[in-house]
Amino acid sequence: MRYLIISDIHSNLQALEAVLADAETLGYDDTLFLGDLVGYGADPAAVIDRTLALAPVAEIRGNHDKVCAGIESPLLFNDAARHSAEWTHATLSASHLKLLADLPRGPQLVTNEVEICHGTPFDEDHYVFDATDAARALDAASARICLFGHTHLPAIFTTTDDPARSEPGLAEDEVLLPKAGPVLINVGSVGQPRDGDPRAAYGLLDMEKHSIRMRRVAYDVAGAQARIIGAGLPAWLALRLARGQ
Numbered sequence: 500m501r502y503l504i505i506s507d508i509h510s511n512l513q514a515l516e517a518v519l520a521d522a523e524t525l526g527y528d529d530t531l532f533l534g535d536l537v538g539y540g541a542d543p544a545a546v547i548d549r550t551l552a553l554a555p556v557a558e559i560r561g562n563h564d565k566v567c568a569g570i571e572s573p574l575l576f577n578d579a580a581r582h583s584a585e586w587t588h589a590t591l592s593a594s595h596l597k598l599l600a601d602l603p604r605g606p607q608l609v610t611n612e613v614e615i616c617h618g619t620p621f622d623e624d625h626y627v628f629d630a631t632d633a634a635r636a637l638d639a640a641s642a643r644i645c646l647f648g649h650t651h652l653p654a655i656f657t658t659t660d661d662p663a664r665s666e667p668g669l670a671e672d673e674v675l676l677p678k679a680g681p682v683l684i685n686v687g688s689v690g691q692p693r694d695g696d697p698r699a700a701y702g703l704l705d706m707e708k709h710s711i712r713m714r715r716v717a718y719d720v721a722g723a724q725a726r727i728i729g730a731g732l733p734a735w736l737a738l739r740l741a742r743g744q
């Protein structure tokens with residue numbers, strides 16, 4: 500089984516299309532979606548349609564999905580995030596808002612071996628930035644391989660002395676997962692990378708090889724920026740895409 504892992508798309512249709520084209524050439528069997536379809540970007544309806552058309556075998560909501568759907572307050576968001584959430588809510592049809600509101604809460608168990616969450620298994624909105632947070636998340640995980648999003652930062656955390664590692668014969672962006680012990684993986688954000696690399700990020704998890712590819716894909720950043728500016732959304736949301744911040 501090979502899983503396409505996508506997270507934090509944030510209404511960035513240009514990035515999503517580039518990711519799906521890249522994944523198509525490499526091949527996968529099923530899709531896992533880890534939350535935040537919308538917020539920040541200017542194509543929420545098209546991103547919802549395109550993602551749900553993939554018929555993910557497991558999908559969960561992100562914090563922006565909740566706020567944009569109107570089921571949680573935007574008061575904790577910064578100005579640009581709140582502005583884009585209000586714009587997204589006003590722009591989407593009732594049926595699209597219902598699709599967002601109906602996204603399941605994480606975590607979700609995909610199989611005995613794989614679990615997905617947006618923030619952590621113990622709190623869907625909690626951020627994992629360091630080893631301390633990662634240890635708490637791994638403690639709470641119900642499967643050995645736990646996939647998360649939310650921070651928009653690619654990362655692999657383990658608790659054993661057997662780290663994820665590259666090996667001859669693997670692709671350049673592919674690592675073998677530890678043979679035993681839990682592993683917590685963030686493949687990064689499709690639509691708003693924040694690690695200084697503006698390319699879209701996603702993952703391909705291969706359960707037979709027990710490996711993951713941490714993919715980066717160049718996309719039409721200028722096109723996504725033009726959509727944001729054209730929609731009257733804050734210019735900072737366009738600028739940060741070019742910086743990968």
Ligand code: ZN
Pocket residue numbers: 507509535561563649650651
């Ligand atoms: Zn996000």
